[in-house]
Amino acid sequence: MNLRDLRRRYRARQKRRGVATVELAICLPVILLLVVGAIEGSNFIYLKQAVTAAAYESVQTVTRVGGTKAKAENRAAEVLSARSIDQSTVSFTPANPDSVARGGQVTVSITAPMSANSIGLRWFFDSESVTASVCMLRN
Numbered sequence: 001m002n003l004r005d006l007r008r009r010y011r012a013r014q015k016r017r018g019v020a021t022v023e024l025a026i027c028l029p030v031i032l033l034l035v036v037g038a039i040e041g042s043n044f045i046y047l048k049q050a051v052t053a054a055a056y057e058s059v060q061t062v063t064r065v066g067g068t069k070a071k072a073e074n075r076a077a078e079v080l081s082a083r084s085i086d087q088s089t090v091s092f093t094p095a096n097p098d099s100v101a102r103g104g105q106v107t108v109s110i111t112a113p114m115s116a117n118s119i120g121l122r123w124f125f126d127s128e129s130v131t132a133s134v135c136m137l138r139n
Contacts, residue, residue: 043119051080058072058076059136069097076108086116087113091110091111101138105138112130113130
């Protein structure tokens with residue numbers, strides 16, 4: 001192999017490095033957006049599951065024999081706190097489930113804002129909320 005062939009290979013390698021740099025500059029933002037989007041999508045699913053579990057535990061507590069609205073609110077707060085869910089609201093239908101007769105229907109709805117529970121893109125989910133409702137008959 002002579003000196004001329006070595007120079008030609010070196011130039012070809014240098015051109016390929018430039019192409020790789022341009023490809024990285026174009027593709028990196030897209031890849032980062034996909035990664036952050038996947039993380040936020042997973043966080044949304046986690047938040048939905050946590051809110052649903054808290055609503056289920058709360059309605060189960062209030063519909064038990066001897067269950068009260070205060071106990072149900074405490075149980076929902078425990079579940080949401082254990083899963084690090086912030087700024088959630090708990091509502092009951094009817095508003096006073098303690099007065100519901102046996103066999104009556106009680107619904108617990110829990111809402112949590114995405115912006116307060118987001119990992120990264122808070123501006124993207126600024127006005128979105130996750131709501132879960134669970135309905136049971138009182139024992």
